[in-house]
Amino acid sequence: MKNIVNKTFELFSELEHCNNDQQKWKIEEMDGIMREMSEDELNSVLSARMLNKICQMIEEKKMSMENAILLLKCIGYCTMLKRIRVYCFNDSLVNKRFKTLIVDEYKKKEKKNEKLLVDFCECYISLSIYFPSGLLSVCVPCLQKVAFQKEENEEAQNEVEMALMALSNVKNSEVKKELSLNEITDIIEYHQEHHNLTHLAYQSAWQFLIFRFNMERSLEEVIVNELHFVREAARELEELRECVDWKRREKKKGEKEMKEVLIIGRWLDVIVHFFLSCQLWNEEFFGLIGGIESAFQKAKGEHRGICKECISSFTNIERNRAVTIEDLLKGRAVDAVVKEFQTQTLNNEMTYECLTFLMRVLRRLKEEKDEMGEEKINTIKKKLFEKMEEEGHEDIAISFYEILHFFKRRYDNGLSLDISDYFVNVRENG
Template identity: 50%
Template sequence: MSLSNADKCEKGVRAMTRTKKFSKLFHELKRCREDEQMQKIEEMNGLIDEMNGKEFESIFTIDLFNKIHQMIEKKTLPLENALMLLKHIGYCKELKIICLESFDDSLLSESMNKMIIDENEKKKEEMNEKRLIDLCECYLLLSRWPSSKMDSIYVPCLLKVALKKDETEEAQKEVEMALLALGNIGLWEMKRELYLKETSEIIEYHRELHNLTQLAYQSAWNFLIYRLFTDKSLEEVITNELHFVGEARREFEELSKCVDWKRKEERRKEVKEVKIIWRWLNVIDYYFFSCTLWNEELVGLVNCIVQVLLASRDNHKDICNGCLDILRNTAINRNVKIDCLLKNGAIGAVLEEIQQPTINDDLIRNCYYFFLNISERSKEKDVNETEGEKRKEMKRKIFERMEEEGYEDDIAGFHDVVSFLNENYYFQLSFNTSDYFVNV
């Protein structure tokens, strides 16, 4: 057996050991005293930390969540202990960026909804505020499709926690958890008075004193920018009052400095900063896709995206493709000038990416759509003669570079590919670009 196969075998054994250990501990919970349960849950949480995506999905099934529901109902697992386990499952699910649908279809999801409503309806003197916070956090962190009908409960409850100014480690963890849960709220419509003043205060206070963890700060922006989906008037607040572009660039640069991009990716041991970078990529991509305001700081942010693309292309293909997603959307966004992409090396970086021997279909698609969008933009009518001359010069530079690399005909051919896919209902066809396009 070769060394690589031996390593794979060893990893498989370790994975089996983790999942078996977790299942054994979970099975033992109902036979333990409350204090023993807490000890076992701490052990289980340690195992969850080490799990990869496949292990995670194999363990946290509808059946397991239904069993937790039954144990809570039968009082063999106290609610506080259950919440301690569930909150950690939700935290790891978000940090590991795992798409988990099993919770939404479980009995536990329905019962937690009811518990949140019941706790919220209690008189002030009878309400257990900590329990309500824990319930809201668990539900939002675990659910892929949380109910929009209870925003008036979730949002004020968790923003109150997130507004804490205490900088102790425990308080920071509480704030991080609350903001992470809020960041998982979907793209639905929400009244401004429910969140804007408080969220702006959280962001502005951090910008001044840096009181939040990197994950908490990213989550605050995640929550706010997702509100753009139904309220485009937030563009002014987000761009010019809260300075999203400059903040995203600064955070992105700081995080990228913490990553050894030359180290080969090991998913299970991947550093936390890489996961937060991936979360920033998602929210920056959404911003470029949705926002129509020009901001001078966009030049710096695009440059930062290009640098991370170049650094990540060998060992972090998912990060590399995330950067290409963003560049593709900047090429679509008419408020991002094409010369911004040219000056920051975006065009050269994408051309180099096409030449990589390990390029896959997702990357190829993003590369060609990037140039397709630039090609479409170059056909726009010029506002004035000066702009027209600038655009001609840029087009000349772009196409000279593409011709040097042998891709001018390639990109032109991609127009035909896209036309073919659109005309032939591309969603019914293969998603492998190479089935329709030869990468020369």
């Protein structure tokens, strides 16, 4: 069987020699192959040369605009699902051409093709990294209009999913409140009542909203207490992880299962961003932490990438001062990390993630002693000590002491070299 990367290059090179229907079949075949690729494989396929070639084929009339849109949407969908940034798009001829196409179609006074404008916007937004504010003012309302379709047939759901995925790719760019926030909250609220979106579409809607958080602090109350992000994210994680047969070898999983694993990864990104921005406390927090821990346990031994992201998520959640050490205990984050620590070895990224989390939790106890009171601190420290003692944490931490310098150099991060930071000392009373 041919290497899938070489097969993709071969199919692409054949496109300019095919008629319209043959091109469509080959593009659909490329789409199926790209969906099976790893992130590294897909990165190796995408290049400015490929994107420029697409533009050249359009200009030389060797590829119809319809087929070019189909191919670019396939590429955009796969890269967004796998969380790949297409840096080569910024300087490509396709970038420049589609900017012009969007503006020209939007400015038409008569015979404006709304469907074509949506296609142009989806191609551009799904692949781009930098978004001129003028184009966002056209593309965001256009895509939100598609996303608010209420039909539930498969074709409509696919259109909604693609529109919301494209919107989710708009991260730290400024999007004016009047262009985005009311509409996206309406889409989320409608789904919560009618369940009309796919898992990926719903996650994408939340991603677009959460990435507006830093620029629009008034969203906090809406996100936390009205739309119940924490509860919804926990429920979605549960549904997704239960759909996957984690015990099967990854290579043998079907497309649907692998898609749901990738959506879990996208949720973890959004959850981290939420906790790094949110200042409110909500009693649902430890439930979401527990949801991440359950995803970690399901993926353990089967999908190391998701496991590492879960541990990293705990560390980022701890950075939020609205989250207490007790929340992390109730959510079983500490249990998961301490147990995982047992299985790690030198030169392992998971070791670094575990050490970082434990160091931050134990340092936080020191910092909050006066604020929480000695009695409460001692109670929490005792719980931590018991968990760590059960797993032989002290012996394990000591065994890693000699390599702390190694981890500090390798990851260029503030790991403590004071071994006492990784121990819990319970003051004996009486």
